[in-house]
Amino acid sequence: MIEEILITNGKKMIQTYQSTSSADLIPFMQNVSGISGTLLQLYNKDSKPLLEEKKGLLHVDRSNIERVLAGNIVRNIDMGEHHVSHNAHISHFPIVGVPFQVEGKPYALFLTVEKNPVEDEIMNSVHVMYIIILFFGSLLILIAARYIVNPILRLTEATKRMAKGTFDFELHTKRKDEIGLLTVSFNEMAKELSKLERMRQDFVSNVSHEIQSPLTSISGFTKALKQKKMSEESRLRYLTIIEEESERLSRLSQNLLQLSYLQQEHHPLKVNTYRLDEQLRRVVISLEPQWREKEIQIDVQLEAITIQADEDQLNQVWINLLSNSIKFTPAHGKILIEAVMKENQTIVSITDNGIGIPEEERADIFKPFHKVDKARNSSVKGNGLGLSIVKKIIDIHNGDIQVSGSPGEGSTFKVILPR
Structure with missing residues (x-):
């Protein structure tokens, strides 16, 4: 863990100082601070900081200083509750305190890890990259949504038109995916329905024509038969025409019934x-x-x-x-x-x-x-x-x-x- 590493480093620094008899405490610790990314602060028995502040040197609550001066090792001092400087370089690492004595005087050495500026740049770059990815990802999602939704909206609108009986239209598309195939199928369906509609109209028109023609003949020759002055030959000819037209109507009726019977979905075969x-x-x-x-x-x-x-x-x-x-x-x-x-x-x-x-x-x-x-x-x-x-x-x-x-x-x- 980071705390244990800091404590070990602190003890090694103290041992190094103690083994160098000619070294002064404050200049030694001042020079060591910042080496290998470790920040130091040294407190005397009056809880006063002895090292100059640079790069946001850490500051520790008096209660923790007194605990270390009393000979206790303090681990993982919370830095989020104003125990340290608000400088961002040290705002994410724990602080440890190590006690030691020099010439019978107690001192408290506090250590933390200095954040690497290169890491800051990398993290900032990563954050920027995340933002860019999020932006372009959202943009692509919007574009993809439009790419998918717009054809569906067009199909929906075309379906509404078709429901009202309008079939003479075509949806243009260059897509080759499933929506493109759906659009092509929809166009084919519209064409078939348009053909069926024309067939229905033609059917009604043809039935009307086929029925109206013999009825007109029957009506006309029936009126002619009402005339008193008419030869027997003409009368028989008119009756023959009426008979033929009646048979024509009968055949039409029979054929329509047979065609309707054959068009039943479940037509039985004998x-x-x-x-x-x-x-x-x-x-x-x-x-x-x-x-x-x-x-x-x-x-x-x-x-x-x-x-x-x-x-x-x-x-x-x-x-x-x-x-x-x-x-x-x-x-x-x-x-x-x-x-x-x-x-x-x-x-x-x-x-x-x-x-x-x-x-x-x-x-x-x-x-x-x-x-x-x-x-x-x-x-x-x-x-x-x-x-x-x-x-x-x-x-x-x-x-x-x-x-x-x-x-x-x-x-x-x-x-x-x-x-």
Whole structure:
């Protein structure tokens, strides 16, 4: 401990002095004070200091001086209660007192450690460095907080806008971290929601159009039938149109109900095992009036295939696809129907030589009410829901449907079902 070292040093100083017979006490102690970082103060029997004050020489309470003069060694005198000078050089080290006698006179020698100026400079530098580190650390924390918080605030604001129905915006970011990925995902979500919103608006518009058109025809021809002067031929023609438009409304209603049913999250499948090639032949036969009326040649090339699937739903798929081909194939055209097994997959292809589908339209033809014929030619019957129903049924069966072909050269619908 420091106290013991100081006491040992004090005793050695006293022994050194006593072994030097020609040395004077006060000059000797004065010269020794400050050597090796030790500060001294010497008191006589009257408790008066005998050494000059320099570098903040220590001062000790009279009670401690008297204890040492009485022959006691005093350890660890508290320096924080005005027992010493207020000089900072000695304000952190203990004081010890050692008694000795010279020519029968009692003296009290007090020692403490002088603080090294180099250590002061080092400590001051360390303190300054701590302050600098604290300042820059706080600054970096603020910058990092802003770097993290600002994008989150932007995302929060964008979420509020999205909650109000605004989706046509994009948050720009160059970040590659998790927040950057979150921003990119948020932008993708906004785009998808924007598409859904446009689809919803288009859906409402298309439903309104598909319903309003036959209703207008029915209303108009019904008013015409009220006229008394009308030939039997005109009356029958008007009634036929009303009947066709009523059937059109009925088909639209049925398709909407079926599409809504298929879009249920937990749609049940009534799976059974049956021959797919026989099902396709029955569909061709059931649609014979349509393709025979246009004198279309049907080429059927079917392998004997047994599958497990929902027979009623797939029957709807083949009816819709073949009806579409017949609808858009010109008179005296040709339709090829193929069914093969490849690598544990059942592949059914329906190819026609009709008007074809432009490449830019292929991604949208499975959307509800989408029609390649933008003018909605009334000569081509349909409400744009057939392919949407087909796509949904294929998805439910974990299959895929692909479209190929060129405008004016026909098109091919390929249905791929897992075995």
